[in-house]
Amino acid sequence: MEPQRESSGNDSGKERGLLHTWKGYSCSLTPEKLLLPRPVLQVALGSRHGVLLLDGGLVYSFGDLPWKQSQVPEPAPPILESTLSGQRVIAVAAGSFHNGVVTEDGGIHMWGDNGMGQCGLSGLSTVPNPTPVAVMDSESGPLKTVPVLELACGDKHTLALSVQREVWTWGSGCQLGVNSPVFPVWKPQRVEHLAGRYVLQVTCGASHSLALVRCLGPQDVHRPPVDKCRQCNQLLYTMTDKEDHVIISDSHYCPLGVEPTEDEGRLEAPTPNAGLKASPSEPVLPSHTSKLKSDFPALPKSEDPTLMQDTDKGESALTSVPLASNTSAESKDGTVVKSSLYPDEQAVKDYLKKLSDNTQEEANITVDGLHKILPSSENLPSTSSSTLNNLVASCASAVGERVASTYEALSLKKMMNLYLPSGGLKSGGAVGLLGTAPGVGDNATEHVRQEDSMHGKKSSSTGDIREEEGEGVRRRRSLPGLLSQGRYAVHLLSSSYTLLLSPRLLKKVGRVRMPSFALTPLEGGVPETQEVLPTLQTEVWSWGYGEHGQLGHGDSQARSQPLCIKCLNNKEVVRVAAGAHHSLALTAQSQVFSWGSNLSGQLGHMESPSTIPRLAKLSEGIRVWDVSAGERHTLLLADGDCIQPIIYYSGQQVKDGDKYIRELVQQEESEEKEEWGVGYTPQPVLLPFCMNLGYVSSVCAGGQRCMALSDKNVMGFIASLHELAAAERKFYCKLCDIKTQIIRPLLELDSLSLALGQVTLGLLQTLASRFSHLCHLTGQHATSLTVNLRRVRDVKGLVVLEHAGIFLDSYQEYSNSLGNFQVMGGFQALTKPSLDSFGKSLELLQRLTECNDENPSMTNLLVALFYFPISHLNKYNRLLLKLGTCFEVSSSDYQKLQDSCSKFEALDLQLKRKRKEAEYTLHFWKSFPGKMTDSLRKPHRRLICESSNKALTLQNAGRFSVNWFILFNDALVHAQGVAPCKNLFSTHHVFRLATLWVEPVPEESTGIHGLKVITPEETFTLLASSPMEKSKWLQFINQAVGQALNGTGQDTVPLSSGLAQKLEPPNSRTASYTFYKEGRLKEATYEGHWLTGKPHGRGVLKWPDGRKYTGEFKNGLEDGFGEFVAPNKTPNINDSYQGHWKDGKMHGLGKYRYASGEVYDGSFQDGMRHGHGMLRSGKLNTSSPSVFIGQWLQDKKTGYGVFDDIVKGEKYMGMWQDHIRQGTGVVVTQFGLYYEGAFKDNKMMGTGILLSEDDTTYEGEFSDDWTLNGKGVLTMANGDYLEGSFNGEWGSGLKVTGSYFKPHLFDTDKEKTQTVKLGRLCVCAEDKWQAVFEECWRQLGCEEPGRGENWKAWQNIAVALTSSRPHTHDSPEMLSRSNNKTLKSLEVIPLHTGSITMERYNTIRLYLIKACDTSLHPLGRLLETLVAVYRMTYVGVGANRRLLHQAVTEIKSYLCRIFQIVRFLFPDLPEEDGVIPELTSSLQDNREPDSTDISPDSPKPARVVSSSGLLLPVLLPRLYPPLFTLYALDKEKEDDIYWECVLRLNKQPDLALLTFLGVHQKFWPISIPATLPVLGETQQVLSSAKDACFTSAVETLQQISTTFTPSDKLQVIQLTFEEITKEVQSLLKQDFLWSMDDLFPVFLYVVLRARIRNLGSEVSLIEDLMDPCVQHGEHGIMFTTLKACYYQIQHEKIT
Secondary structure (H helix, E strand, O other), X not given: OHHHEEEOOOXXXXXXXXXXXXXXXXXXXXXXXXXXXXXXXXXXXXXXXXXEEEOOOEEEEEEOOOOOOOOOOOOOOOEEOHHHOOOOEEEEEEOOOEEEEEXXXXXXXXXXXXXXXXXOOOOOOEXXXXXXXXXXXXXXXXXXXXXXXXXXXXXXXXXXXXXXXXXXXXXXXXXXXXXXXXXXXXXXXXXXXHOOOEEEEEEEOOOEEEEEEEOXXXXXXXXXXXXXXXXXXXXXXXXXXXXXXXXXXXXXXXXXXXXXXXXXXXXXXXXXXXXXXXXXXXXXXXXXHHHHHHHOOOOOOOOOHHHOOOHXXXXXXXXXXXXXXXXXXXXXXXXXXXXXXXXXXXXXXXXXXXXXXXXXXXXXXXXXXXXXXXXXXXXXXXXXXXXXXXXXHXXXXXXXXHOOOHHHOOOHHHHHHXXXXXXXXXXXXXXXXXXXXXXXXXXXXXXXXXXXXXXXXXXXXXXXXXXXXXXXXXXXXXXXXXXXXOOOOOEEOOOOOOOOOOHHHHXXXXXXXXXXXXXXXXXXXXXXXXXXXXXXXXXXXEEEOOOOOOOOOOOOOOEEEEEEOHXXXXXXXXXEXXXXXXXXXXXXXXXEEEEEOOOOOOOOOOOOOEEEEEEOOOOOOOEEEEEEEOXXXXXXXXXXXXXXXXXXXXXXXXXXXXXXXXXXXHXXXXXXXXXXXXXXXXXXXXXXXXXXXXXXXXXXXXXXXXXXXXXXXXXXXXXXXXXXXXXXXXXXXXXXXXXXXXXXXXXXXXXXXXXXXXXXXXXXXXXXXXXXXXXXXXXXXXXXXXHHHHOOOOXXXXXXXXXXXXXXXXXXXXXXXXXXXXXXXXXXXXXXXXXXXXXXOOHXXXXXHOOOOOOOOHHHHHHHHHHHHHHHHHHHHHHHHHHHOOOOOOOHHHHHHHHHHHHHHHHHHHHHHHHHHHHHHHHXXXXXXXXXXXXXXXXXXXXXXXXXXXXXXXXXXXXXXXXXXXEEOOEEEEEXXXXXXXXXXXXXXXXXXXXXXXXXXXXHHHOOOEEEEEOOOOEEEEEEOOHHHHHHHHHHHHHHHXXXXXXXXXXXXXXXXXXXXXXXXXXXXXXXXXXXXXXXXXXXXXXXXXXXXXXXXXXXXXXXXXXXXXXXXXXXXXXXXXXXXXEOOOOOOEEEEEEEEEOOEEEEEEEEEOOOOOXXXXXEEOOEEEEEEEEXXXXXXXXXXXXXXXXXXXXEEEEEEEEEXXXXXXXXXXXXEOOXXXXXXXXXXOOOOEEEEXXXXXXXXXXXXXXXXXXXXXXXXXXXXXXXXXXXEEEOOOOOXXXXXXXXXXXXXXXXXXXXXXXXXXXOOHHHOXXXXXXXXXXXXXXXXXXXXXXXXXXOOOOEOOEOOHHHHHHHHHHHHHHOHHHHHHOHHHOOHHHHHHHHHHOOOOOOOOOOOHHHHHHHHHHHHHHOOOOOOHHHHHHHHHHHHHHHHHOHHHOOHXXXXXXXXXXXXXXXXXXXXXHHHOOOOOOOOEEEEOOOHHHHHOOOOOXXXXXXXXXXXXXXXXXHHXXXXXXXXXXXXXXXXXXXXXXXXXXXXXXXXXXXXXXXXXXXXXXXXXXXXXXXXXXOOOOOOOOOOOOOOOOOOOOXXXXXXXXXXXXXXXXXXXXXXXXXXXXXXXXXXXXHHHHHOOOOOXXXXXXXXXXXXXXXXXXXXXXXXHHHHHHHHOOHHHOOOHHHHHHHHHHHHHHHHHOOOOO
């Protein structure tokens, strides 16, 4: 390799990805630089070789490569792995003697030694070149390839981390973590024990594996919970219900999967004298071991291998025995094995006595010693706290009173040893005997601290506030409602829970309880940053062989399945590394934990070996950010005093050749020797040459080699990146120190709540929470920057640029809570507890705040300490600016950096200003009069200015009154008092700024410097002492109001900066206000739009008694559309109104729902029902017993109305006055009775006519409902009549005095009977529904019909169309897409000048059709109401044949009155029967397809305008059903006779019928020729044929039933005649003129064959509603012919 190497001192070559290599740590050592064609991205080292990944995805190998077919002489240059050409490699890995790479598409290629299956290719002992290996998943359906992110290679195995964050493995040994009866495992298998977890990184030692796993949190909910072991199918969690307690256990350990090889003996318990020490100071306790053995004899090996664990260390299966059986089990030698979880009390006493005897060793006992003698839980897989919480909760509810009293098992003193920080020895004993694992539970921090103190050196571990807090909170959450019961608790065998103690017991022994206030969210700091930033909530899992303690579980036990290293929980591990027999974990706080073999000092501390993680010994201020482990050495990359990184080496010194190998063998033979050899480091040493390497971005160790990747500092860019990352790491460490050494002890103080009070304590807790949040974010960011340095070294990956908002928001929130705490005098109140806690010596606080003052006060130190994080914003600003100078000004990267830089700079300035405001406000409260301070002092409130200098006074104030105005950021306070009074300011009033308006009083008129202040309930004038003072206050108030409205408080630029906003706050704004003065609105709260002190626009008004108005306001009053709800005496049922308002009262259309169940829908005026409306009465959820629709006056039924009494089955149609029937009216009943006549006092009283169903009629006097009283005439159905005096109720016997007449006794013509003419004594059509039409005129702006301006009417129509549209948004069903189109077309006014034409007439007609289609148009609303009232009148009981005449005249009245409105809107339209000239053929041809109403008139040169022609097509289709029903009822008898005749005659075949009807033979559409028919002649029709003649005419006439208007029906009749004529002309082959004698029989035939069921009704309808102008024309003749046919058929005699 000589030609490719050179001294690292030479700066020639590439600038990025430079590779340096060396061995050992000699002072004279100079690393060599490997020259490669491209920058190196990644290095992986094996025992005697290495693999390099270069830019562009090229892979090179170097060193001893025995698997290559052609042996490469050593030394030789790196060789390109050409087999991988075409594959873009993104990661490389090297094991002892094999290699692997990952390609861009997630594929794997392996090569090298494959003797133990480590390359995953069966049938090959070595793989010479990179060969693809497929990771296949068959579990979730069809076989599919699993894409891989990264690889890790060990001695005999390989791990792969998939894109799904699952671990796959192959090779040999229990380090695979899979259950396999046979090794090697050739095919990649999933490590099931980590399934469902999010794995961040994997790494391999020679014979062990490590995985860095994200703690389970909310983000892992989507992963299915694993409740059974996928290998042995046993439950992972068990719940055992004992007689007096419940045990929840996650102690499942899969009995399968331990490799049955020659190493099997390692899994069994070694003999006591072969015990492996965990630290030099740990004593072996054989007596305790034997005691435990006798109490808990081991089960035979064949039953469960997990029970054969380190009996030397006292690790009997304490957790398994009780779970196996609920009863006592007898062992072979006859001793009874207790089912209880605990050893008996005597065993505990003996053990504690032995320990206390040995006082010399007591101080040095560490947690490892405890592990030797404790039933440990290192076998227990860690589990989601939420899963266990659920299990605990369900367990607690299930067993109820049977929850165990764990306190009775041991004395209080022993229990307390578990929690008290002193006496680690006793603590350990107690904990251990209770089955929990110290060092892997809550006390891990304490144990590590004890270990470090043994070496007489201050630990650099800062610990973590979250650890105890988080565990405490988890414990409290897991058993709600049980922890407070002192006697009861649930004992958890989970490794992540400690024993639960009652707070009452804790208090007895005086331990300070932690507040139940978690400083950090347990699931991972900053919620919104989880996807953006790396997580710090991690766990380290290990598995494989542990003879050197490299698994970190406190023993040398092998583990065939992954197990969580509990003492690294909450340590924020961000990277793990594995050497041959040792392991490393790097934390976010730049600390390194190491464990495993320490024969060469590779752990960086002097414990040999260490079976649990311990901190490496580094000088204070050294922050490690990359680690790597070789065979017997460790490399650490760290921040030093300067920006350039430094490298530390810990481990074996490398000598040349055989000497090194001999020393290695000797060391292995003398593993038990305790003295340190001379050939290795006792603790990490700084490599002196590291400063020559440039800016090192990562280090790599493997075999005996060390390598470092570095970059040159081009344009200062690399240095700036390193400086940014180093500054963030340093800042994070400082924040952690403040959190653990200051904030946590303060929060633990008992006297805190007393000293601060509840409010300030709450603010302190919020502040601590925000501090912790900021600290966590900084840790995540520091980790992110470190990853960026190790990998890309580019600004594009910087979170601080892409997601600056996360940082800005966090600092903003922290600053707000800090200011709130300061304003409330928090720091002054915190001074005494701080002095009690930290004593008079303030060195710690001075060191943390970097304060250089000689005698700083505690208060000032606390302020400086809490304001310390904000100073970091300036550093962000400076470093981002520095980075920006490395780029071209025009580049996008420069722009991004500049933008972020300016954001941080602006925030820095803003937060400095906020601090000044908080200090100014605090100073003000100190000088403010006492009593008022309590009510006015609020955490968020900041002082802007105040008038204590008499600069502002109140106009018209009393002579002795004193006024003080104080402007805060949310309110203007007016304090008042009387001068001589001792307590100067007796009252004060607070005006919220959101509802405060200020305007200057013009000085020209008054000569005073006044400001008019307007609030919702008060208006007053302030007088300033000078124009300058006036403008200052005006500006201050306006800006404060503007900021209050924007919700920014004081977040905008201050006035003093000269950049103050000049704009005045808007007069129109949105705000909330509660009225306090007497009146209608007292204590009501309004929320909505305002205009200069008054509610104006949309808003909500709520009263304390439950009344609520939601809708429009105008000048402080309800005005426009709104909803009102008022509570009623009936509980849970309210009165509610929805509709229009004016001047604070219901006015216009609306719907009122009464609590009684009544519903009124109609017009209101001045809060009362007035105008047209409908009232439905009756209880809710039932059909209404009665409905009234008609006119109202001042809340009473007055005028014409229809009342439907559904209970009685009666309907009244007539006049009302003050809620009672008064005047003329009509009553119909469901039994067919009909009355018309006078009403008085709600009764039939006066002259009237009464008809029964059978046509019996009474005409005369009435005195009560259905009661005859006085003179009258009673006419029978047969024509006989009684004349005289009547008395009695109809239908229950009448008293009659009078004469009986029988007029037809000798006259056979009974048709001459005179029927009573109805309609004389009822309300005439013009008087009906006047209120409906008046309402329409009012909407058009006319007080009386026809009296008004045409332009104003159109203006009102436009307003109605646009203003109603917002209400339709609330109910979208009101407004379909077609409706929207209609509305838009209606907004165009069809203007016209000049004389009327047909074109203009058609425009008007089309406009009316559209207008009547939408209820938003006044005409549409009118039509809708008329249809409703018409149906209400003539449907149901109102479907009475006697009402037909009234129904028809009512329609004619509608037409007349609507036509009047139309002519008002279109004045150029002629009057009724007026004529429009110029009826051209073109217009007729171009008729709209939907214009069914225009019938081709007789060929006159003019069009007659009529109301029916223009309006019936719009009106009649809507009224047709009730109207036609009345016609059908009226013509029932005639139609029955007609129909019987039709059915009878239609039985005849065509020929017979034509003959019978006398149709001339020449019109028969059949011929009977003498010869054979010639081509083209009409074929003979058989005499038996039916329905074969005039078929097209018959089909045309049948359409008469599908049309509505008379004009459409006449059109059908005309078409029928045309069809008959066509057919006859084709028969006669010539033009033909009809005579009535010829035409009538043919038409009669067509009518018969058409079989129209209600022809009489159709004829009557046409006759009644036909346009008068067509009666004498062609249509009139045709209609007369049809009518004649109808009468002819009725009287047809068939002989």
